[in-house]
Amino acid sequence: MKTNLGIRPKSLWLTFGNNRCVYVLAMLFFLFFSKNLDAQEGIVEKIEDSILHINLDEVVLISSRKALGHQKQTKPLSSLDEYLESAQKVNMVKRGAYAWEPTLNNMFSERLSVTIDGMRIFGACTDKMDPITSYVDVSNLSKAHVVSGQQGAEHGTTIGGAMDLELHKSNFANTGLKGSLESGFETNNELRIVGAALDYSSDKFYVDGDIIYRKAENYFDGKGNEVGFSQYGKYNFSANGGYKVNDGNKLTATLIFDEARDVGYSALPMDVSLARALITSVGFEQDKLGTFSDWKSKLYFNKVTHVMDDSKRPDVPIRMDMPGWSDTYGFLSQLKKITDKHNFLLKWDGFYNKSLAEMTMYPNNPNESPMFMLTWPDVRTLNTGFYAQDQIDFKGSSLKLSTRIAIQNNKVADELGLNSLRIFYSDLEQSQNHFLKSVSAQYHKHLEPFHINLGISYGDRAPSVSEGYGFFLFNSFDNYDYIGNPGLKNEKSFEGNAKISLQRAKFKTSLEGNIFHISDYIIGEVDPMLSAMTIGAEGVKVYSGLKYADLVNVSWDMEYSILPELKWSGTVSYHRGTDNDHRNLPFISPVAYRSGLTYKKETFSGTMTMKGAGKQTNFNGAFGEDQTQAYTVFSLTFGKTFYLSNDWVYAKVGLENIFDEYYSTYTDWNNIPRMGQNFFLSLSYSIN
Amino acid sequence: MKTIKLVIAAIIFSIGFSSCTKDDDSPIVEENPLADYKMVSSLKANAHTIEVYSEQEQYTIGYNELFIRIKDDASDSYISNAEISWTPLMHMSQMKHSCPKSAIVEDGDESVYKGFVIFQMPGNDDEYWDLTLDYTIDGVAYSVTQLLDVKAPADNKRRVTVFTGSDDVRYVLAMMPLTPEVAINDFSAMLFKMENMMTFSLTENYEVALDPRMPSMGNHSSPNNVNLVYDAESKMYMGKLSLTMTGYWKINMKLLNESNEVIKGEDVTDENTESSLFFELEF
Numbered sequence: 001m002k003t004n005l006g007i008r009p010k011s012l013w014l015t016f017g018n019n020r021c022v023y024v025l026a027m028l029f030f031l032f033f034s035k036n037l038d039a040q041e042g043i044v045e046k047i048e049d050s051i052l053h054i055n056l057d058e059v060v061l062i063s064s065r066k067a068l069g070h071q072k073q074t075k076p077l078s079s080l081d082e083y084l085e086s087a088q089k090v091n092m093v094k095r096g097a098y099a100w101e102p103t104l105n106n107m108f109s110e111r112l113s114v115t116i117d118g119m120r121i122f123g124a125c126t127d128k129m130d131p132i133t134s135y136v137d138v139s140n141l142s143k144a145h146v147v148s149g150q151q152g153a154e155h156g157t158t159i160g161g162a163m164d165l166e167l168h169k170s171n172f173a174n175t176g177l178k179g180s181l182e183s184g185f186e187t188n189n190e191l192r193i194v195g196a197a198l199d200y201s202s203d204k205f206y207v208d209g210d211i212i213y214r215k216a217e218n219y220f221d222g223k224g225n226e227v228g229f230s231q232y233g234k235y236n237f238s239a240n241g242g243y244k245v246n247d248g249n250k251l252t253a254t255l256i257f258d259e260a261r262d263v264g265y266s267a268l269p270m271d272v273s274l275a276r277a278l279i280t281s282v283g284f285e286q287d288k289l290g291t292f293s294d295w296k297s298k299l300y301f302n303k304v305t306h307v308m309d310d311s312k313r314p315d316v317p318i319r320m321d322m323p324g325w326s327d328t329y330g331f332l333s334q335l336k337k338i339t340d341k342h343n344f345l346l347k348w349d350g351f352y353n354k355s356l357a358e359m360t361m362y363p364n365n366p367n368e369s370p371m372f373m374l375t376w377p378d379v380r381t382l383n384t385g386f387y388a389q390d391q392i393d394f395k396g397s398s399l400k401l402s403t404r405i406a407i408q409n410n411k412v413a414d415e416l417g418l419n420s421l422r423i424f425y426s427d428l429e430q431s432q433n434h435f436l437k438s439v440s441a442q443y444h445k446h447l448e449p450f451h452i453n454l455g456i457s458y459g460d461r462a463p464s465v466s467e468g469y470g471f472f473l474f475n476s477f478d479n480y481d482y483i484g485n486p487g488l489k490n491e492k493s494f495e496g497n498a499k500i501s502l503q504r505a506k507f508k509t510s511l512e513g514n515i516f517h518i519s520d521y522i523i524g525e526v527d528p529m530l531s532a533m534t535i536g537a538e539g540v541k542v543y544s545g546l547k548y549a550d551l552v553n554v555s556w557d558m559e560y561s562i563l564p565e566l567k568w569s570g571t572v573s574y575h576r577g578t579d580n581d582h583r584n585l586p587f588i589s590p591v592a593y594r595s596g597l598t599y600k601k602e603t604f605s606g607t608m609t610m611k612g613a614g615k616q617t618n619f620n621g622a623f624g625e626d627q628t629q630a631y632t633v634f635s636l637t638f639g640k641t642f643y644l645s646n647d648w649v650y651a652k653v654g655l656e657n658i659f660d661e662y663y664s665t666y667t668d669w670n671n672i673p674r675m676g677q678n679f680f681l682s683l684s685y686s687i688n
Numbered sequence: 689m690k691t692i693k694l695v696i697a698a699i700i701f702s703i704g705f706s707s708c709t710k711d712d713d714s715p716i717v718e719e720n721p722l723a724d725y726k727m728v729s730s731l732k733a734n735a736h737t738i739e740v741y742s743e744q745e746q747y748t749i750g751y752n753e754l755f756i757r758i759k760d761d762a763s764d765s766y767i768s769n770a771e772i773s774w775t776p777l778m779h780m781s782q783m784k785h786s787c788p789k790s791a792i793v794e795d796g797d798e799s800v801y802k803g804f805v806i807f808q809m810p811g812n813d814d815e816y817w818d819l820t821l822d823y824t825i826d827g828v829a830y831s832v833t834q835l836l837d838v839k840a841p842a843d844n845k846r847r848v849t850v851f852t853g854s855d856d857v858r859y860v861l862a863m864m865p866l867t868p869e870v871a872i873n874d875f876s877a878m879l880f881k882m883e884n885m886m887t888f889s890l891t892e893n894y895e896v897a898l899d900p901r902m903p904s905m906g907n908h909s910s911p912n913n914v915n916l917v918y919d920a921e922s923k924m925y926m927g928k929l930s931l932t933m934t935g936y937w938k939i940n941m942k943l944l945n946e947s948n949e950v951i952k953g954e955d956v957t958d959e960n961t962e963s964s965l966f967f968e969l970e971f
Contacts, residue, residue, distance in 0.1 A: 318905060363904035363935065369970050371905055371935030373870060419871030423912055423930045426872070472932065533932065535906035 055400075056151065056442075056453060056499060056512075058087045060144040062168075074607050074637050076652055077184035077193050077682045079214075080138050080165075087146045088555060088571055089161070091589060095669040096265035097189065097219055098232035099134035099275070103667065105148055105514065105553050106575055106588050107160030110464035110522075111491075115155040116165045117254065118298070118332055119281060120351045124306035124324035125272075126375045126466060126473045129265060133165070135258045135277035135304065137236040139182075139195050139212040142168040148514060149495045150440040150457035153404040154347065154387055157436045157461045159493045159518065167254060169240050170201035170208050180686040182212070188678035189219035189230065207241040218264070221673035222662030229264030229271055229312070230672075248287040252298075255280050264312075267669035268476050270322065274307040289335060292346075297333040317535040318364065324357035324376065343391035350384035355465045356414070359472070375473055377417020379465045383408040385436070400442040408434040408462050410486075412469060420471050421486065424542075428486050434462035436490065453499040460490040467522050467543045474534040475524075477669055478541070478586075478624025481532050482524050485543040489520045506561040513554040520545035521579065526622075547580040551588070570595040576618065586623035589666055590616040590630075605639040616666050626671070631663035633674075650684045721797040722755050733832040735761050738821060743865065747817070747838040749807045750847035751862045751878070756792065756801040758823065766799035772823040775886075776805050776836070780815045788860050788880040788888040806862045806878065807838045808850045845968035850882075853943065853951035858882040859891065861943065861965070864924065868931055868971045875929035877916055877967075879943075893918050896925055897942040899956050899963070904936060907961050931969075939967040 060083050061073075075082065081100040085092045092100035093108070104112050114132050115121070123130040143166040147154075152162025177200050184193035195212035213235040218226050238256040245251060256279040263272040281300035289295040308322040330351035337344040357376035363369075385406025392399045411431040412418045422428050440457030463485070466473055470484035494517045501510030524541030532539050555573035562568055572593040577585030596609035612632035619625040637654030660677040668674065725741035732738075741755040758767045772792040778785050788806040795802035811817050817836040822829065841847065848862040864876040877896060880888040896916035901907045910932045916925035931937060940963035942953035953965035 359933075361905060361933075361935070365904065368904055368936050369934060371902065371933045373933035416870050419869060420932065423872050423910065423932060426912075530911050531909035533905065533908045 055147075056455075056497070057145050057147040058089065060084060060087050060146060062138050062141040062143055073652075074609070074635075075654060075680060075682070076650070076684065077138070077182055077195070078680075080133050080136060080141070080144075083138060084133065084144060084146075084163070087144070088557070088573070089148055089553070090146060090163075091665075091667050093128075093587070093667040093669065094665075094672065094674070095129060095267045096232070096263065096672075097216060097227075097230040097675075098234070098260065098263050098265075099130055101128055101131040102133055102163060103587065104146065104161040104163065105516065106551060106577060106585075108587070110467060111159040111461065113152055113156035113158040113162040114165075115162070116256075116279060117167050117281070118155050118164060118349075119279070119300045119302065120156055120328055120330050120353070121277070121279065121302050121304065122326045122328055122353050122355060122465075124304040124326035124355070124357065125275075125308065126322065126324060126357045126470060127268065127270075127308070127475075129263075129268070129272055129308065130275050130304065130306050132277075132304075133163075134260070134275065135279065136165055136167075136238075136256060137212050137214075137234075137258065139197060139210040139236065140167055140238040140256055142166050149455075149493075149497060149516070150438050150459040151400075151402070151442060151455070153402060153438040153440065153459060154345075154389065156349075156383075157385070157404065157406055157408075157438060157459065159459060159461050159491060159516070167238075167240060167256075168208060168210075169242065169252075170199050170206040172203050172206055172242060172244060172250075173201045174203045175199070175201045178686070178688055180684060182682070182684045184680065184682035186216075186678055186680040188675050189216040191216040191680075193682070204244050205242065207239065209237075209239045211235065211237045219675045219678075222657065222660045222676040223673070224660075224676065225673075227266050227672060230266045232260060232263040234258065234260035234263075234275075250283075250285040252283040252285065253281065254283075254300075267672040269313070269316065269474075270308045270310045270320070271312055272307065273309045273311070274305065276305045278303045292335040292337050294336040295334070297331070299331050301327075301329050303327050318361050320359060320361040322357065322359045322375065324355075326353065326355045328353045341393050343393070345387075345389040347387040348385075349387070351381075352383075353379075353381040354413075355379045355381070373471060374414055374417040374420060375471050376465055377412045377421060377469055377471065378414035379417075379469050380411045380413050381408060381465070382411075397443065397445040399444075400440075402438075402440045402442075404436070404438040404459075406436040408436060410434070410462070410468060417469075417471070421469060421484070424483060425486055432486060434490055436460055436462060449502055449504070451499075451501045451503070453497070453501075455495075455497045457495045458493070459495070460492040462490055463488040463522055463543070470543075472533040472540075474537060475541075475624075478524075478622075479536070479538045480524065480526070480541040480624075481534050481537050481539070483527075483530070483540060483542045488522055488543060489545055491518060491520050491522050491545070493518045508557075508559040510557045511554075512557070513552070515553075516551040517548060518551070519548040521549035522546075523549075523579075523585075549577065549579045549585055551575075551577045551585070565599055565601045567598050568596070569598070578618075583622070584618045584620040584625075586620050586625050587667060588618060590614045590618075590628065603641040605637075607635075607637045609635050613665060619666070625666075628664065628666040628668075628671070631661055631665070633661050633663065634658045646688050648686050648688075650686070652680075652682045654680050656680065721800055722757065725755060728754075729834060729836070731832060731834050732761070734830045736767070736830070737761055738832060738834075745842075747807065747836050748841050749810050749838060750841065751804060751806050751864055753802070753804045753865070755795065756803075756821070757799055758825070767825055768798035770801065770823050770825045772801050772821060774803065774805075774822070775820045776807070776817060777820065778809065778811075778815065778817050783885065785885040786888070788862070788878070806848060806860060806880070808848055808860055809838075810840045811836070811838045843970055845970055847967055849965060849967070851952050851965065854949070855945070855951060857951075859943070859952070860888060861896070861941075863939075863967045866929075866969070868929075868937075868969050870931055870933055872912060873929045873931060874926070875916065876919075876922070876924045876926045878924050890923055892920070893946050894925070894951070895944045895948075896927070897944065897953070898927060898929060899940040899942075900929060900931065900937050901940055901956060901962070902933075902935060903938055903961065907956070909956075934971050936970045937968070938962060939969065941965045941967070 091103045121132040145164045148161040152158045179198045182195040197210035199208040215233040218230045236258040242252045258277045260275040279302040283298040286295040304326040306324045332349035334347035355376045356378040361371040387404045389402035438459035442455040445452045473482040497514035499512040525544045527542045530540035559569040575589040577588035591614040594611035599606045615630040616628040635656040639652040642649040656678040664671045722741045728742045729740045737759040739757045790803040792801045792803040817838045820833040822831045860880040879891045881891045898913040910930040914928035916927035919926045943951040953963040
């Protein structure tokens with residue numbers, strides 16, 4: 001069923017409600033009439049690990065609560081999705097205005113390891129409407145580490161790479177009591193953001209708390225049409241604490257509660273009435289253990305509840321409810337050993353996940369029984385693995401070796417679910433084991449003036465819950481129902497990467513590329529014998545392993561300091577994905593580019609950015625793709641810091657998509673248009 | 689909550705288990721072998737009480753498995769070694785007819801006799817079923833006739849169908865009782881040819897093609913159904929019915945004879961959403 005975007009023309013983008021006008025005026029008043037003093041500012045969107053050139057990870061700084069943290073951001077209170085999108089290898093799949101799904105090296109969630117402080121969490125939605133990045137907010141985080149390929153195996157098995165979201169912690173910084181208030185507003189979708197944070201930190205004890213609330217209405221695209229069902233509302237609360245038992249021993253604890261309600265998904269036939277996560281952990285850290293150091297252990301539990309419904313859709317062929325639940329229990333324990341030449345990291349981790357999702361359809365005839373099925377048949381995943389890494393330092397070069405060995409057991413716990421799957425796979429075993437392995441070698445050589453990085457690796461992954469056990473999961477992108485395949489082999493990836501970079505006082509450039517040769521590549525293939533369950537679907541696809549698929553990503557980065565205050569940066573990237581029959585893989589980026597000027601002087605900062613993509617020439621109609629047209633969008637931001645005695649106020653205004661370009665990218669589900677012109681304003685008040 | 693339920697279930701289970709073990713030690717006295725069934729009629733005649741038990745709550749159109757016991761009123765004991773035959777008869781305004789039925793045989797317990805009757809239609813104010821039982825005990829023949837109240841099933845779903853085939857023969861096709869599950873279900877049916885008003889003969893070696901559909905959900909089908917083929921041992925047509933979800937299913941069928949000619953039923957297509965030969969299920 002194709003989605004109706006519910007388009008109605010907007011009037012002027014600045015004509016919002018009266019109360020909101022007052023809100024904006026008050027903020028502007030605040031901005032222009034505060035007394036200002038000087039301060040230094042830095043605008044850094046992402047940094048590379050410059051201490052050890054061997055690590056090719058991108059670190060997206062979020063640190064909204066660190067003093068001056070805000071200035072570094074082009075848009076401090078933007079969603080985590082927008083932050084992640086700024087990382088070069090990351091793209092976000094957009095099904096609405098909320099809960100975008102991150103992709104890395106053009107690979108989706110099931111090929112990535114996404115963790116929060118090393119904790120595994122799994123979304124509870126069978127249609128990937130709740131990537132785990134949607135269950136934290138920028139107010140919780142300090143950084144996002146984005147690592148490509150097998151170098152991301154530290155937190156779990158992966159093919160495409162890893163994203164670890166690092167939580168903000170005061171870490172016994174002895175800074176006493178600090179607080180901040182945040183507010184933000186965006187005109188296009190009347191997004192209102194309010195947040196507050198309070199941290200107390202001494203050298204013995206710390207506790208950090210924050211709360212944030214976001215509420216948005218439908219947004220308008222570049223043609224001025226309202227994009228129906230793109231509203232959302234969410235709040236997030238988090239608390240982190242630590243206690244030093246004695247000099248070398250610490251106890252830590254984390255609690256995050258995140259709840260979104262009334263979230264529209266313009267590109268999908270259903271919305272979400274509730275998406276809720278409870279994320280908890282307790283940890284123990286010890287500085288020394290024999291000849292080892294930095295012994296860190298953690299026990300964690302998280303619970304995700306996700307309720308899809310279509311009660312707000314005016315016209316559906318049949319009403320349905322699709323709730324899902326995902327509970328994960330896990331642990332990790334790691335040690336370091338640092339010698340003159342070696343830098344070892346040993347880690348043992350494990351998790352137990354329960355994924356259950358139902359679908360109930362209500363016939364139009366009220367006397368008829370509801371139709372019920374399990375779309376995820378209570379799949380229990382037990383995974384435990386060892387990870388070891390050594391960084392060996394030679395003179396002028398270094399080598400990083402790492403490996404992960406893991407065992408994974410999948411069990412279908414629900415009888416009805418098991419019988420459902422046995423309709424397709426009569427000899428399906430209730431329990432299955434996967435042996436997973438990863439090895440990687442990464443070499444760095446400093447050949448003045450160049451840095452050269454080379455890496456090769458091998459890794460595999462087990463099928464995801466949907467790929468292995470999904471039951472009639474409707475994909476509105478290609479309009480097919482998907483059936484999992486428990487007989488899938490592990491997907492295996494051979495990967496090579498290379499990077500050459502040059503750094504001068506005013507100029508920096510690097511050329512980077514990676515190639516993935518993935519055998520038994522898991523993808524849905526049409527089974528013409530099967531009859532679609534979803535009304536209007538074209539048929540049924542069953543997950544199967546392609547003989548192999550190849551993915552290539554190449555990017556070229558440049559940065560030039562025109563003036564001490566003015567810096568120019570640019571990136572252009574090329575991506576290609578094909579299978580063994582030379583068919584194009586879906587969701588592969590066309591040539592993409594971005595370029596920006598950043599200016600900072602004293603308390604003032606400004607950025608002008610341009611980003612865009614060429615016309616998509618390699619797409620695959622069989623996967624529901626059509627050609628995405630080229631686009632270029634421009635944005636402007638200005639920031640200013642004001643000091644009020646000891647406290648500071650930071651204000652940022654910006655105009656995104658200045659020319660109201662109507663566009664959608666290759667990752668936009670069913671080509672939903674992106675947001676048109678948008679003016680944003682954010683204000684932070686920090687009490688020191 | 690789940691854990692609590694599990695614990696309670698475990699306790700109940702273990703109590704049940706231990707009490708079962710105790711029961712095994714003491715001999716069972718006077719237990720009704722048909723305690724699990726519903727007594728659908730009890731009739732006093734010829735100094736006997738004739739009890740009829742069914743798996744169902746009532747005499748229902750479609751397949752009825754029935755159990756009979758005859759009690760000697762004088763000695764208050766159940767009679768073994770009786771020979772029983774039966775004749776169900778529908779009294780319609782214009783005519784009378786019978787229905788497919790089995791012979792009556794002893795069922796495990798010597799005092800329990802078993803057989804089945806397939807009623808094609810319910811009774812109403814003007815038309816009614818009766819059942820004549822002819823039985824012989826120790827060489828003495830008795831007969832009794834009782835009125836039956838045959839009703840449509842509570843959910844009013846079709847489990848038996850009477851039709852004239854393309855060969856101009858009248859057939860009765862009855863679905864065997866089924867507790868449907870979201871799974872591949874064992875599915876079976878019995879097929880009778882109507883020789884005359886009173887005689888129905890088992891029809892062998894035909895085939896029933898299955899195409900289950902959900903009319904409320906785009907009329908989608910289900911995979912891996914197995915057509916019903918004749919099994920000489922059980923004298924039934926047996927196959928597999930796959931149901932991918934709960935709800936209302938229309939089991940469209942096509943009846944084929946030994947030479948694979950269509951006797952009744954049509955293919956389900958986008959234009960033709962149902963076959964004229966079908967059963968129904970709802971769960």
